[in-house]
Amino acid sequence: MTTVETKGYFTATTERDISTGDMVLNIGPQHPSTHGVLRVVVRLDGERVVEAEPVLGYMHRAFEKLAEQRSPLQNTALFNRLDWISGFCNEVPYCIACEKLAGIEVPKRAQVQRVILLELTRLASHSLFCGVFGLELGALTAPMYGYRDREYALDLLEMVTGQRMHTNWSRIGGVKDDFPEGFYERVPAILEYYRTRVEQWLGFLIDNDVFVDRTRGIGVLPPSIALEYGVSGPNLRASGVSMDVRKEEDYLGYADYDFEVPVGEYGDCFDRYVQRVREMWESCNIVEQALDDLEPGPVNTGTGRLFKVPPGEIYIRSEGPRGEMGYYLISNGGREPYRLKIRTGSFSNISVLPYLLRGIYVPDIVAILGSLDFVVGDVDR
């Protein structure tokens, strides 16, 4: 029995004790047009998060099971749907895995074309992030610019592949076809546009006091925790770990290109934002060099649809816009993989959320979620 004083108007008594216990707040599941359907259950003490638990599975499509019934050509079409913002980055590592097991030498021209398309996809993905991250913080103008910028890279992808996002362009042994006429003439202007945009993105939000206040020092991810949880890509590099698959692995001839791997300093939301803006600049550098690198020649080895992957097991990873994108392929000699583990960047990146969200204020939840740049299709697979 508790008596509640109500400023002298009347006295109320209640049956229960009124205590300031923890409150459970359910965030999401959100509409698919955002990052996808992620739900986070947080336990709050006043305005502070005591405990946070992401709830996954709203977009689980059993890709690993489906892949066991599909040939490589069908699988690349499937894997576009993993991380739909950067579809081309998902199909290439799977093709590389099959090629390595089969001992197929990919023609140089195909490799360079893959690099160009990969980096254009990365430009599109990071442009979108720069805009949408503003939206998460309440800056409603930023996403307009983000969506607009992304379309320039997607236009180029559409010109080559016929599709903006689900390109399905990579084949075992190369790419489907050569670049169309008029492609090379269009690229330099678009790269120049992206370079001016990088400068504007840096000024646009970083000169904004509100943006800095809401991101500086929020969601600090120490490098040791990031590594232990398998956080990779821009999120890891923002924490100061210089780990980039393009530099570490010998794939697609990335070693021939001169580019830097920028790293952050504090690993907070602000650094993760700046990290992606800086990586857009490096992507422009890579595309420029790759365009000069295009030698005449074939773009695929003409591997047909009845191609069988020789037995063996291999792990191939690549640098996607969301971190380390890898396939652990176990083949028993058939067309379909015996077992295919899809290691996606987003899954590991948001597994660190319970750590990051502990002890922060409620409005910062959205800032941290946005700064990790995950796609739920990539998380749930």
Place this chain on the structure above:
Amino acid sequence: MPLESATLDSVSEDLRAALGDDILEVTENWGHLIVRVPPERRPEALAVLKAIGFDFYSFGCGVDWPDEDVLEVLDNVFSTKRMARVTVKCRVPRSTPRVPTATGVYGGADWHERETWELFGIVFAGHPRLRRLLLADWQEGFPMRKDEVLRPRVEKPWPGEFFEA
């Protein structure tokens, strides 16, 4: 920078020194090391790897081998200092699939183990919260095991087979 075999040799030496007879087999596979350990020594093997510089927990997963009647647990770790990758494998019988958890060693193993548990039915003993991660509560069986067939493919075979003739 491609991985050099010299680093892999030094890694396998370190592993043998720390684990001794617990290592059943070490093989090199496409520039990575595959280390087979008994299931009950999985956390120790991963702890040794973490101590010798394997700081990045890449992924963990399961593989079903119905012909040999075993389920396999894979843990893939990477060292950012030595630029080397190791896959730790342990095999458990399909009737009693049970391995100790590695969440105490790598925090990142948490979700990967929950996923492997619900998809393959491999129990990770000592896991702090072995709950459903991706699947719905009403889902029955372990969908990634080989005896769980993909229902639409049974109802109607893939028409692409037609071209094989």
